[in-house]
Amino acid sequence: MDESIAEAKALVQGTLVPEKDLALVRKTLACSFNVEDALPVLHSIAKVDAPTWKATSIVQLARKQKVHKKVTIVFPKNYVTKCIAGINMYRKSFPSDDEAGRMGVSIKKLGTFTEKDLITMRDWHDESPKFDAFCDLAAWIRVSRFARITLPSPLNNCVTVNLQACAKRLETVNLKTTMDTRFGQVGIEEMAFFRRSEWLDDSCMKLVMSHLMDQDQDENKRSCIGAVNPLYARVHDEAMKLQVIGSSPLRSSNRMILVPVYLDGHWAGVVFDNAKSRAVVFDPMQTNKYYNQACTVIKKYFGNYSSNLKLVRQHAPRQEDTNSCGPLVLLFFECMVRGMAVPNVAREQLAYLRFRYLFLTSKGVFCRSPDTATSEE
Structure with missing residues (x-):
């Protein structure tokens, strides 16, 4: 061999x-x-x-x-x-x-x-499509420039990452590699969806949500943040959908529960904030149509978690293109977990957030860790 x-x-x-x-x-x-x-x-x-x-x-x-x-x-x-x-x-x-x-x-x-x-x-x-997509991911990272990105801490913790080194590392990664998440394994080739203006699939959502759950753990290493497997949202069979929800890593005692909501090719998000007795609903498009649909999903599938919570609508940031709903929902989830206001983001900041979530969820595949990343000139 x-x-x-x-x-x-x-x-x-x-x-x-x-x-x-x-x-x-x-x-x-x-x-x-x-x-x-x-x-x-x-x-x-x-x-x-x-x-x-x-x-x-x-x-x-x-x-x-x-x-x-x-x-x-x-x-x-x-x-x-x-x-x-x-x-x-x-x-x-x-x-x-x-x-x-x-x-x-x-x-x-x-x-x-x-x-x-x-x-x-x-x-x-x-x-071939897997290699082409990963090659394009590396090419996108090479031409990106994030040094002038201004976002509040800790959202700015990847602006000085050595992008050239990351791109080079990407080209040598075995695409048969899988990464463990709290929702199961994800193939590394799925991370190519973080690039450019690609629509984020449920694998990308799993990676970032699992990373966010790792940020708040008790003394037994159990996450204080619960989350619903994003796969449920795209399963059409009702019995299978309920099974995916039931097997998701969440408990009624969780401080927060993150719920991605899939609405006809569009991501929205809901956070059950048990500490503040509220269910915060975020639709990046800021439309009544999607907001009402998200509320319907909550009542239909998560009534046992949300019945005693007050519905609150999150109004920022606003989606300005067709494919940025995924990164914005992940930003909303992160800010809720960290207890910080959700900032408005410009187009170039969205590109940075895509790279940042790819980098932070790589689990040492592309670079050893954000802490060991080197700065660019």
Whole structure:
């Protein structure tokens, strides 16, 4: 295994002459699952149009049958998936896999492709977007400048982080890494949604909410902050939704409970502030429509927590674009946990908050910790 890793790195770093084909893609995805090593290999493969299904035949490969050995192209994913499904169906017609032997597809005027290469084509389609997104995340961090950001403490604790070092580290992170949260594991590739103006998915919400829960713990290391798993908000099945809520890390004795509310592609948030006997509702768009919908969600699913709390509407900050609802809800949650006023934020401050939440929730993956980050000139 160590030899395979060394060979894959040597190939992609240029110390060996790379054979830019699907065999190298397989080796790279198996041994070097990071942007720095994998992206040059994946980008060396050319996408081509799909052959017609009429020109395609599922075949059993004879021992000396001529097949493509150095494949440098990929067919569209839907075509490749159909080929693999056809091979699996054909294989079932044999008494055993041993009798089925090697299989593939024969395409008129193009030749014969092995099942192994078809599976690699599918993997190329599945994995390339992850590397592209993480590469774009690193590129976004490299061109960002946060030194002049002015926000109250501790919201300003990442303005002097060495962004170039963070971007470089991102490119070497194994994208198969998972991070533990209080809601379960999150794949590291999900953190790419923090970049630019991407819409934050529930994985990003989990990471930050788990981080906020860690900020207030009792002597037994139990969080004094409860939270509802953001996944509940996007589950349509009612029984499953109630199950996710019921398994969330919260107790009626929590000082506060953070509740993300998902409303047709829009994030809002509610905090049950038990210490002050209030339920604070925040809609970044500041519309009666979303505010009323959030209140309906509270009554329907969290009446046992909110029945004795006074509803209070949080009026700031206000969302000025289509995708900043997630960062603003997380800012609202953090300010409530820290007992500070929620500041108004400009567009450039939103970009900083996105990076800050990525950095603070990295759990040592990108940089060791915010305390060890170095300053930029």
